[in-house]
Amino acid sequence: xxxxxxxxxxxxxxxxxxxxxxxxxxxxxxxxxxxxxxxxxxxxxxxxxxxxxxxxxxxxxxxxxxxxxxxxxxxxxxxxxxxxxxxxxxxxxxxxxxxxxxxxxxxxxxxxxxxxxxxxxxxxxxxxxxxxxxxxxxxxxxxxxxxxxxxxxxxxxxxxxxxxxxxxxxxxxxxxxxxxxxxxxxxxxxxxxxxxxxxxxxxxxxxxxxxxxxxxxxxxxxxxxxxxxxxxxxxxxxxxxxxxxxxxxxxxxxxxxxxxxxxxxxxxxxxxxxxxxxxxxxxxxxxxxxxxxxxxxxxxxxxxxxxxxxxxxxxxxxxxxxxxxxxxxxxxxxxxxxxxxxxxxxxxxxxxxxxxxxxxxxxxxxxxxxxxxxxxxxxxxxxxxxxxxxxxxxxxxxxxxxxxxxxxxxxxxxxxxxxxxxxxxxxxxxxxxxxxxxxxxxxxxxxxxxxxxxxxxxxxxxxxxxxxxxxxxxxxxxxxxxxxxxxxxxxxxxxxxxxxxxxxxxxxxxxxxxxxxxxxxxxxxxxxxxxxxxxxxxxxxxxxxxxxxxxxxxxxxxxxxxxxxxxxxxxxxxxxxxxxxxxxxxxxxxxxxxxxxxxxxxxxxxxxxxxxxxxxxxxxxxxxxxxxxxxxxxxxxxxxxxxx
Amino acid sequence: xxxxxxxxxxxxxxxxxxxxxxxxxxxxxxxxxxxxxxxxxxxxxxxxxxxxxxxxxxxxxxxxxxxxxxxxxxxxxxxxxxxxxxxxxxxxxxxxxxxxxxxxxxxxxxxxxxxxxxxxxxxxxxxxxxxxxxxxxxxxxxxxxxxxxxxxxxxxxxxxxxxxxxxxxxxxxxxxxxxxxxxxxxxxxxxxxxxxxxxxxxxxxxxxxxxxxxxxxxxxxxxxxxxxxxxxxxxxxxxxxxxxxxxxxxxxxxxxxxxxxxxxxxxxxxxxxxxxxxxxxxxxxxxxxxxxxxx
Numbered sequence: 035x036x037x038x039x040x041x042x043x044x045x046x047x048x049x050x051x052x053x054x055x056x057x058x059x060x061x062x063x064x065x066x067x068x069x070x071x072x073x074x075x076x077x078x079x080x081x082x083x084x085x086x087x088x089x090x091x092x093x094x095x096x097x098x099x100x101x102x103x104x105x106x107x108x109x110x111x112x113x114x115x116x117x118x119x120x121x122x123x124x125x126x127x128x129x130x131x132x133x134x135x136x137x138x139x140x141x142x143x144x145x146x147x148x149x150x151x152x153x154x155x156x157x158x159x160x161x162x163x164x165x166x167x168x169x170x171x172x173x174x175x176x177x178x179x180x181x182x183x184x185x186x187x188x189x190x191x192x193x194x195x196x197x198x199x200x201x202x203x204x205x206x207x208x209x210x211x212x213x214x215x216x217x218x219x220x221x222x223x224x225x226x227x228x229x230x231x232x233x234x235x236x237x238x239x240x241x242x243x244x245x246x247x248x249x250x251x252x253x254x255x256x257x258x259x260x261x262x263x264x265x266x267x268x269x270x271x272x273x274x275x276x277x278x279x280x281x282x283x284x285x286x287x288x289x290x291x292x293x294x295x296x297x298x299x300x301x302x303x304x305x306x307x308x309x310x311x312x313x314x315x316x317x318x319x320x321x322x323x324x325x326x327x328x329x330x331x332x333x334x335x336x337x338x339x340x341x342x343x344x345x346x347x348x349x350x351x352x353x354x355x356x357x358x359x360x361x362x363x364x365x366x367x368x369x370x371x372x373x374x375x376x377x378x379x380x381x382x383x384x385x386x387x388x389x390x391x392x393x394x395x396x397x398x399x400x401x402x403x404x405x406x407x408x409x410x411x412x413x414x415x416x417x418x419x420x421x422x423x424x425x426x427x428x429x430x431x432x433x434x435x436x437x438x439x440x441x442x443x444x445x446x447x448x449x450x451x452x453x454x455x456x457x458x459x460x461x462x463x464x465x466x467x468x469x470x471x472x473x474x475x476x477x478x479x480x481x482x483x484x485x486x487x488x489x490x491x492x493x494x495x496x497x498x499x500x501x502x503x504x505x506x507x508x509x510x511x512x513x514x515x516x517x518x519x520x521x522x523x524x525x526x527x528x529x530x531x532x533x534x535x536x537x538x539x540x541x542x543x544x545x546x547x548x549x550x551x552x553x554x555x556x557x558x559x560x561x562x563x564x565x566x567x568x569x570x571x572x573x574x575x576x577x578x579x580x581x582x583x584x585x586x587x588x589x590x591x592x593x594x595x596x597x598x599x600x601x602x603x604x605x606x607x608x609x610x611x612x613x614x615x616x617x618x619x620x621x622x623x624x625x626x627x628x629x630x631x632x633x634x635x636x637x638x639x640x641x642x643x644x645x646x647x648x649x650x651x652x653x654x655x656x657x658x659x660x661x662x663x664x665x666x667x668x669x670x671x672x673x674x675x676x677x678x
Numbered sequence: 679x680x681x682x683x684x685x686x687x688x689x690x691x692x693x694x695x696x697x698x699x700x701x702x703x704x705x706x707x708x709x710x711x712x713x714x715x716x717x718x719x720x721x722x723x724x725x726x727x728x729x730x731x732x733x734x735x736x737x738x739x740x741x742x743x744x745x746x747x748x749x750x751x752x753x754x755x756x757x758x759x760x761x762x763x764x765x766x767x768x769x770x771x772x773x774x775x776x777x778x779x780x781x782x783x784x785x786x787x788x789x790x791x792x793x794x795x796x797x798x799x800x801x802x803x804x805x806x807x808x809x810x811x812x813x814x815x816x817x818x819x820x821x822x823x824x825x826x827x828x829x830x831x832x833x834x835x836x837x838x839x840x841x842x843x844x845x846x847x848x849x850x851x852x853x854x855x856x857x858x859x860x861x862x863x864x865x866x867x868x869x870x871x872x873x874x875x876x877x878x879x880x881x882x883x884x885x886x887x888x889x890x891x892x893x894x895x896x897x898x899x900x901x902x903x904x905x906x907x908x909x910x911x912x913x914x915x916x917x918x919x920x921x922x923x924x925x926x927x928x929x930x931x932x933x934x935x936x937x938x939x940x941x942x943x944x945x946x947x948x949x950x951x952x953x954x955x956x957x958x959x960x961x962x963x964x965x966x967x968x969x970x971x972x973x
Contacts, residue, residue: 201844313846351846371846434927438740446744631729644745645724654731655722660937661734662718667926667944669761670710674951676765677702677772 057340058276058507061086062237066210069244069267070284075129075199077188081210082141084181085174088235089219092173096182097153097223098166099234101208104226105131105191105198109161111154112195115462116228120195123355131191131198133211135166141181144171156225156462164226166211184211194355202249203311203350207281207361208232215400215509224402227462229470231394231401231408234278236507244269245284252290252309252345253282254364274341276507277362278398283347287312293322295329300338302329307345314348317369317380321346324367324384324423331385331419332392335495336502339391346384358383360390376432378424382440386416396506404512405461405470406535410478417441417479441483441639444476449642457481457535458512480640481534487637488530489523497522534640539589543632544646545596546585546616550626553577580627582608585616588642597634600625607634627651680965681907688911688961691783695956697796698782702775702952707945709768713761720753721746736932773815776959777807780879783960784967803879810878813886818871821890825863832856869908870897872959876966896966904965911961915954922947 063084068077087093104112105125118125139145149169154162174180188209191198197207214223215235222233245251247268255274262268272282291308306325310318325346333339345364349356357368365387369380389412393399399407420429420440428437454465457473464470486494501510501518512535520527533539555574559567582598596608602625610617621627631648633641641647692699724746725731734742747754781803782796836856840849874886874893883889897904926943929936 201841350844351849352844371850435738437738442740442744445741446748449745449748629729643749644730644742645728645749648729650727650729650731653722653726654735655718655726656934656937657725657731657734658718658720658722659934660931661721662714663937663941663944664931665717666710666714667941667948669713669764670706670944670948671951672765673706673709673768674948674955676769677706677775677952677955 058236059088060237060275061088061235062213062278064210064237064239064241064280066239066241066280067244068206068210068241068282070204070206070246070249072202072204072246075190077190077206077209079184079186079188079210081184081186082181083184083211083213084179085213086179087174087176087216089216090176091219092175093170093216093219094173095167095169095221096180097214097221098168099208099212099214099223099226099232100133100135100164100166101212101226101232102131102133102188102190102197103163105195106163107161109159110164111157111159111162111225111462112164112228114159116195116467120228120467121355121358123194125194126192129192129198130189132163132189133209134187134189135211136185136187138168138182138184138211140170141183146170146182154225155221155223156227156460159225162225165214165223186211193349193353196356196359198353198356200350200353200356202287203283203285203353203356205281205283205347205349205353205356205359205366207356207359208279210280212279217509222400222402224462227402229464229467230461231405232279233400233402233509234398236276236278236398238273238275239277239280240271240273241280241282242269242271243282243284246286248286249284250286250288250290250309251282251284252288252307252347252364254280254345254362256342274363276340277395279362281361281364283309283364283366285309285311285350287350288348289315291318291322295326295344297330297333297338300333302333302338304329304339304341305343307343308348309345310348311350313351313371314369316371317348317373320369320375320380321348321367321384324381325388327381327419327423328385328388331422332389332415335415335418336392336498337396337506340396341391344388344391346388358387360387360394362395363391365390374433376428376434378420378430378432381424382416382420382430385419386412389415389419392502397502398507398509399511400509401461403460404458405474406457406478406481407510407512407515409471409474410457410482413444413475413479414482417444417483444479445639448472448476448480448640453538453540456538477640481531483639484534484637485519485527485530487635487639489519489525493523533590533592537590540587540642541590541592541638541640542586542588542642542646543592543594543612543638544585544587544643545582545630545632545649547581547583547618548627548630548649548651550578550580550651553579553622575624577622577624578626580621580623582619582621582627582630583616584610584619584630584632586612586614587646590640592638594632594638595634597631598627599629599631601628681903681910684907684961684965685910687964688957688959689914691960692953692957695782695953695960698779698800698956699949699952701800702955703945703949705771705775706948706952709764709771712764713757716753716757716760720750720757723753724750735934735937770812773811774804774808776875777811777879778804779956779959780875780963781806783956783963784879807875807879810884810886811875814871814874814878814890817887817890818867821867821870825867828863829856829860832859865908865912866897866905869904869962870894872962873897873904873966876959876963880963880967904962907961907965908958911954911958915951915957918950919947919954922950 065082066079068079070077104110135150137147146168151167152163153165153167193200193205197205212234214221215233243251244267247266251270253272254277255272257270258273259271260268288309289312293306295304295306308321329339341363343363347366349366354368357366359366367380367384367387373379393411394408401408417440427439430440430443431438451472455469455473457477461470497519500522501515505514516527516531584596591612594610594612598606608619629650633647725734730742733739778800782800785799836852840852870893873896874890877889877892922943926940929940931937931940
């Protein structure tokens with residue numbers, strides 16, 4: 035009977051996928067009925083999950099993420115790692131969060147509730163309950179489906195790390211029992227860590243959300259139905275295929291704005307939905323403009339945005355812990371009353387989080403294990419998008435004379451931080467949260483910017499497009515991207531990715547020395563002493579010996595170009611493989627050397643110190659004068675204040 | 679009427695006190711130049727012999743400045759430490775200067791003190807009242823504490839009104855109101871200390887605490903008038919300094935001659951602040967003791 039059901043399920047899903055032009059391989063199909071119970075700060079849910087054993091081995095146990103259990107007690111792995119703090123927000127001990135499973139059974143079959151067991155595949159922490167295992171009475175054969183019915187309650191914490199409530203604002207994310215990913219016949223189902231995000235299979239979500247009727251609701255996917263219930267509640271139904279997560283939000287203080295968005299090349303037709311909190315209505319146009327910029331930039335540079343809707347959520351004041359987070363077709367941005375137009379934080383967050391629909395949403399890489407594949411790629415895209423729409427110089431901050439680009443800001447963070455970890459690492463294994471962010475966001479992005487400088491913009495553009503086209507709705511790994519980059523560029527790039535992704539070494543080249551001496555007129559013996567002393571030439575042209583020493587101060591080896599400029603305007607470009615610790619270039623020319631500069635086009639963006647990248651013979655005191663006077667004046671004003 | 683007379687007296691006195699303005703400016707630039715030399719040396723050392731130098735003069739480059747901050751950390755710490763020391767030293771010197779200013783201002787014309795010359799009078803006053811002003815400074819910690827306490831009291835009140843920040847628009851308004859109240863209390867306290875110093879100088883009394891207490895009573899008995907006078911002077915000063923500040927800011931400091939021009943405007947602004955200080959002291963002195971100063 036069960037097999038009959040499974041076979042029918044396979045046929046139905048396969049037919050459905052074909053009929054509706056599925057883009058991804060549907061491994062999961064979630065049908066969830068969820069009811070928000072505001073007075074209990076909880077969501078009660080009934081979940082019907084169909085799961086395809088997409089491997090070639092029978093599977094006799096299932097593993098689920100119960101992410102909310104990270105907030106169940108103060109000894110969960112998340113809490114122990116974070117100390118109850120995440121993203122600058124603190125957990126409120128009076129509002130724990132958890133997922134309670136009331137029952138789990140195979141549809142029309144065995145009750146599995148008794149076999150529930152919590153496992154800790156990453157750290158053996160017995161108090162962590164974020165991964166649940168259930169044993170099946172009969173294994174699921176390869177390429178067959180199983181459907182489970184799960185009754186659960188998601189108790190929401192006070193929001194401090196992505197999910198939860200604040201007042202009557204609800205960000206319901208990572209809230210339902212979510213099956214892990216079966217890879218090579220084994221479960222990939224990590225615990226919820228302080229420095230980790232998520233990983234799941236693509237599939238179909240149909241979720242009915244019941245809330246009090248005055249709540250404005252937004253969710254992953256398209257709203258296909260709304261029913262007013264007679265008990266003061268309403269039920270909205272959302273449906274989306276080809277996604278690997280489902281999140282929703284509800285708040286009576288949201289104001290909903292909808293606008294159709296069309297782009298001709300490539301063709302994009304989607305509906306923009308903005309859920310802006312009443313306190314932030316002045317930011318509506320900034321959000322909208324940034325989201326349109328994001329849609330255009332990502333569609334043109336990587337591939338058309340394929341979904342029918344995109345929802346921007348503006349979290350309630352005080353709920354910033356929910357801000358700046360991505361979910362498929364829905365993301366949270368963030369702002370604060372009073373942020374001036376020149377401080378482009380809402381724009382940057384909007385573009386970044388929207389961009390995750392590409393790097394995380396469609397390119398479903400494993401955020402637990404290779405966070406740079408989503409955060410690094412997305413920060414790279416964000417830096418480029420911000421520069422395109424808000425200017426190269428001041429894409430992030432433009433307040434009076436202060437202009438700071440997103441690129442410069444990211445670079446400052448990189449330069450100011452230690453190198454304790456490589457880019458490639460399990461996200462929870464980094465030295466700390468700072469090291470995780472630094473490597474997966476900033477350094478990851480700069481690796482791609484360097485790659486662009488090595489390959490050229492045109493080739494890089496084709497690399498990114500091909501990678502996106504080839505791997506969207508799949509689970510690529512770092513090696514898959516490298517393979518695409520090598521294929522498109524026709525170059526072996528091991529030398530590039532190897533050290534930059536796996537090493538903790540510094541990349542720092544500089545000009546070690548710059549000297550110029552006039553070669554003196556001939557004196558002494560130049561031939562055999564018997565021939566006599568050399569006679570001074572009457573009008574011998576002056577010749578100068580100029581020496582440029584370049585040094586490698588870091589561990590990472592990277593080929594370099596050096597520009598040497600002479601007094602007569604002559605420029606010489608040298609190439610250096612960069613392997614030795616140092617190298618000297620010597621010139622005997624009738625003109626003096628004026629300056630030498632390593633990496634004159636600033637292509638090696640990961641170079642940790644710009645100050646040693648060039649050297650001039652003459653000292654220029656003007657900047658010291660200018661900034662010295664500037665700082666002195668500010669200090670004098672302070673002194674004046676004290677004398678009042 | 680008394681306010682206007684005091685205001686006019688203050689302007690007249692400050693305008694004639696060019697030597698005092700110059701002295702205040704000189705002391706200010708002497709202390710300030712310590713920061714100049716340290717900063718200038720650090721930046722020249724970091725970028726003076728690089729191709730970045732030229733670009734850095736032309737425009738603000740966050741990449742270069744951030745690298746200076748990151749890679750010249752020791753020098754930056756030295757500058758911050760030195761600036762702290764200079765500031766502390768200046769705070770003490772400022773007590774001396776205030777003594778000099780008040781003592782000079784209260785000298786009637788054609789007296790022996792005036793004939794002794796500006797420098798003699800100024801330094802005599804500075805030295806004479808330094809210890810008393812220092813004690814006043816220590817006693818003033820008490821009202822500063824009250825000021826901080828009052829400020830802290832507004833915090834929970836603000837949280838209640840804004841529902842813990844959930845009413846963000848209101849929270850921003852409350853923040854501005856708090857800043858406004860804070861600035862008002864801050865200036866009020868400085869005004870009270872001004873009158874306490876005036877009393878010490880005019881009465882030549884060593885009862886510092888008593889003078890402070892007396893100044894509180896003096897200000898609150900004439901609350902409106904003292905406040906109006908204080909703010910009239912401040913607004914006049916703000917208008918003059920604001921104009922100079924805008925002038926300095928709009929100069930496009932992208933080449934050395936313009937940087938120099940901006941520097942000169944900046945120094946005029948610092949001198950103007952000294953002028954406003956004398957103006958304020960003179961106006962308040964006149965308001966406190968019209969008889970002893972004549973018209």
